[in-house]
Amino acid sequence: MKRKLNILANGIFKENPVLILILGCCSVLAISITVSGALGMGAALTFVLVGANVVISLLRKIIPDKVRIPCYIVVIATFVTIVEMVVEAFLPSLYEALGVFLALIVVNCIVLGRAEMFANKNTVADSFFDGLGMGIGYTVVIVAIAVFRELIGSGTIWGYRIIPEGYQIGIVKQTPGGFFCFGAAMALLVYFMNKKGKKFDPRIGCDGKCGNCGLGCKNQEDNAALLAASDKEAAEV
Amino acid sequence: MTKSNKFEEIVKPLIVLIGICLVVSVLLGFTHSITAPIIESSGDAQADQTRAEVLEGATSFTKIKCDTEALGIDSAYKEKSGLGYVITASNKGYGGSVVVMVGIDPNGTVVGLSVDVSTETTGIGSKAGEAEYTDKYIGASGTADVDTISGATKSSSAVKAGVNAALAAFEAVKGE
Numbered sequence: 001m002k003r004k005l006n007i008l009a010n011g012i013f014k015e016n017p018v019l020i021l022i023l024g025c026c027s028v029l030a031i032s033i034t035v036s037g038a039l040g041m042g043a044a045l046t047f048v049l050v051g052a053n054v055v056i057s058l059l060r061k062i063i064p065d066k067v068r069i070p071c072y073i074v075v076i077a078t079f080v081t082i083v084e085m086v087v088e089a090f091l092p093s094l095y096e097a098l099g100v101f102l103a104l105i106v107v108n109c110i111v112l113g114r115a116e117m118f119a120n121k122n123t124v125a126d127s128f129f130d131g132l133g134m135g136i137g138y139t140v141v142i143v144a145i146a147v148f149r150e151l152i153g154s155g156t157i158w159g160y161r162i163i164p165e166g167y168q169i170g171i172v173k174q175t176p177g178g179f180f181c182f183g184a185a186m187a188l189l190v191y192f193m194n195k196k197g198k199k200f201d202p203r204i205g206c207d208g209k210c211g212n213c214g215l216g217c218k219n220q221e222d223n224a225a226l227l228a229a230s231d232k233e234a235a236e237v
Numbered sequence: 238m239t240k241s242n243k244f245e246e247i248v249k250p251l252i253v254l255i256g257i258c259l260v261v262s263v264l265l266g267f268t269h270s271i272t273a274p275i276i277e278s279s280g281d282a283q284a285d286q287t288r289a290e291v292l293e294g295a296t297s298f299t300k301i302k303c304d305t306e307a308l309g310i311d312s313a314y315k316e317k318s319g320l321g322y323v324i325t326a327s328n329k330g331y332g333g334s335v336v337v338m339v340g341i342d343p344n345g346t347v348v349g350l351s352v353d354v355s356t357e358t359t360g361i362g363s364k365a366g367e368a369e370y371t372d373k374y375i376g377a378s379g380t381a382d383v384d385t386i387s388g389a390t391k392s393s394s395a396v397k398a399g400v401n402a403a404l405a406a407f408e409a410v411k412g413e
Contacts, residue, residue, distance in 0.1 A: 067254045
C-alpha cells in the first residue's frame with residue numbers, strides 16, 4: 001500500500017507532469033483562464049489518464065512491441081472520444097469552454113508519456129495509481145494557475161466577482177500572461193524545493209533520461225543498471 | 238525468416254491492432270447511442286432559442302419538409318402555436334456566405350431578422366448585419382423599399398436576397 005501511495009504522490013509532487021516533466025503545457029496555458037474550465041479539463045484528463053493507463057497495463061503482454069504506439073493511440077483516443085461525447089451531452093457549457101482542447105487530450109503528451117514510460121512496464125494497480133497521481137498533479141497545477149489568472153485577469157473566482165470592475169490586469173488572462181504565470185509557478189516550485197533543504201535537481205537518479213525511467217526517481221541503482229544495459233545493447237547494435 | 242517468426246513479426250501485430258480497434262468501435266458505438274439523442278435535443282433547444290429571437294414569444298418549432306434547394310433556402314420552421322414561420326437562407330456576400338434568419342408572421346410580414354455577417358469585412362460589409370440596416374426590413378412584406386448599402390453592396394445584396402428568398406418560400410410553405 002505504501003508503494004501505491006508513493007506512486008500517487010510521485011505524480012503530484014516529485015514528477016509533477018506539468019511543472020517538472022513539463023508535459024502537456026499547451027492545454028495548461030490555454031485552459032487556465034477560468035477556474036471552472038481548469039477543473040473540468042483536469043477531471044477529463046485524469047479520467048483519460050487512469051483509463052488509458054489501466055487498459056494499456058492490462059494489454060501490456062498482448063500488445064506486440066512493433067505496433068505499441070498505434071495501439072496506445074487507439075486506446076487513448078477511445079477514452080477521449082467517450083469523455084467528449086459524455087461532456088457534450090451532459091455538460092454543454094463545459095464542452096464549449098474547453099473547445100478543441102478536449103479533443104486534443106488524444107495527443108496530450110502526459111497520457112502517451114505515461115503509457116510508454118509507466119503503464120507498459122507495471123502492474124494494473126500501479127498504473128491506476130500512477131494515472132491518478134499524474135491526473136491530480138496536472139489538475140492541482142492548472143487550477144492553481146487558473147485561480148491566479150482569473151482573479152487578477154478577470155477579477156472573479158468561479159465567476160463570482162471578487163475585485164471590482166476596472167481593477168484587472170488584462171494581460172494576465174491573455175496568452176503572454178499564461179506564459180508568465182506558468183514560468184512563475186515553475187520558479188515557485190523550485191524555490192520551495194530548494195528551501196526544503198535539498199538542492200533541486202531535476203536529473204536525480206537517472207541522469208535526466210526519463211524515457212528509461214519507469215518508477216520515478218526512487219530506484220536509483222536499478223535505473224543505473226537499466227541504463228547501462230540499454231547502453232550496452234545500443235553499443236552491440 | 239522462419240514460419241513462427243513471420244507470424245510474430247507480421248500477423249500477430251495486425252491481429253492485435255485490429256482486435257483492439259474492433260473492441261473500441263463497439264465501446265464507442267455504445268456510448269454514442271446513449272449520448273447522441275441527448276446532444277441532439279440540447280442542440281435543438283439551442284436552435285429553438287435562436288429562432289425565437291426573430292419571432293417574439295415563440296417557444297418551439299417544427300421543421301417544414303419542403304424542397305429547400307428549389308426555394309433557395311436552408312430551412313423553414315413553423316412555430317407550433319401558429320405565431321409564424323422562421324426561414325433561414327444563405328447567399329454569397331463579399332467574403333463568404335451571409336446567413337439570414339427571417340421571422341415571418343402568418344400575414345407574410347417580416348417581424349424579425351437576424352444576419353450573420355461574420356464572413357464580411359469588419360466595418361464595411363458588416364454594416365449589413367447591424368440593426369440600423371436590418372430594421373428596415375421589419376414590418377415590410379417585400380424588399381422593394383429597402384436599398385442596398387453603398388460601399389457594402391455585395392453584403393447587403395446578400396441580405397436582401399436572403400429576405401426575398403425567405404418571403405418567397407413563405408408563400409410556398411404557408412399552407413402547411
